[in-house]
Amino acid sequence: MDRRLHEASLTGNTTSLQKLLDEDELILDRTLAANAPENPLHIAALRGHVVFAAQILCLRPELSHELNSQGLSPLHLASANGHVGVVKEFLKLAPDSISKRDREGRTPxxxxxxxxxxxxxxxxxxxxxxxxxxxxxxxxxxxxxxxxxxxxxxxxxxxxxxxxxxxxxxxxxxxxxxxxxxxxxxxxxxxxxxx
Incomplete structure (x- = not known):
């Protein structure tokens, strides 16, 4: 994943995300294709960045189905950490992610x-x-x-x-x-x- 995208995900900085998208409208597409150990949605969900997660979900809802290196989807991470606001965004913008299973067959x-x-x-x-x-x-x-x-x-x-x-x-x-x-x-x- 692009270092700047990673940093924006860590801080939940939607202004930086928009700037990156303005510079390179395919940055999220490349992230999806890269098969990286985690994507920006994993990080935002883990950190509880509601607005950032919602923006990513609106742009690339398919990122919600990706499993990270531990075998967890972004909704698994938000659920495990008690980030109710992020969970609500997933249910609204990527409702089918609720049924995603991790490597142990667990749903969120x-x-x-x-x-x-x-x-x-x-x-x-x-x-x-x-x-x-x-x-x-x-x-x-x-x-x-x-x-x-x-x-x-x-x-x-x-x-x-x-x-x-x-x-x-x-x-x-x-x-x-x-x-x-x-x-x-x-x-x-x-x-x-x-x-």
Whole structure:
């Protein structure tokens, strides 16, 4: 990626981005074709630069589907870091990016659940509630990930919006529900059982 574009992405400087586009209208096209380890949208999403991300999404929405060197899409990065404003822009300007899977078969919803990002979970489930039933390559649901990473509030929020009660009893690839995996028997399950 062009060094100046990289710097503009790091700071979220839309003025610099526009200047670069005025000088070279193909700069984003070359970034897309370069197969670089990350693109400007990855950086903007990671940093939470809402306006910059929106501008890139308007110009090249296909950048939202690119995976970085860690196998994550820009929406995975925004979701993991709790950047609700950036997530909202993705849902508005590149809505199909919500279904993009990383190398472990996780959607951005899985990533938000693993990090306990309740506000992001609310946005994503409001936009596409059927994703709650999706599983990772290990057969884990968003509920498994909340319990595994001990995110009580995220688990409560998700349990409150699921329409399929059977999801609570869904087994992962090892045959375990969220209540039966020994490593999952944490404060999260004890707290849920107490309520």
């Amino acid at each position: 919803l899985h990533t938000a659940a693993a990090k306990g990002r309740v506000s992001v979970l609310e946005e994503l489930t409001h936009h596409k509630p059927e994703l709650i039933g999706d599983v990772t390559s290990r057969g884990e649901t968003v509920l498994h990930l909340c319990v595994k990473h001990e995110h009580v509030e995220a688990l409560k929020m998700l349990v409150g919006v699921i329409s399929d009660a059977e999801l609570v009893n869904q087994k992962d690839d090892n045959g375990n529900t969220i209540c039966h995996v020994p490593r999952y028997e944490t404060g999260v399950i004890r707290e849920i059982r107490a309520n």
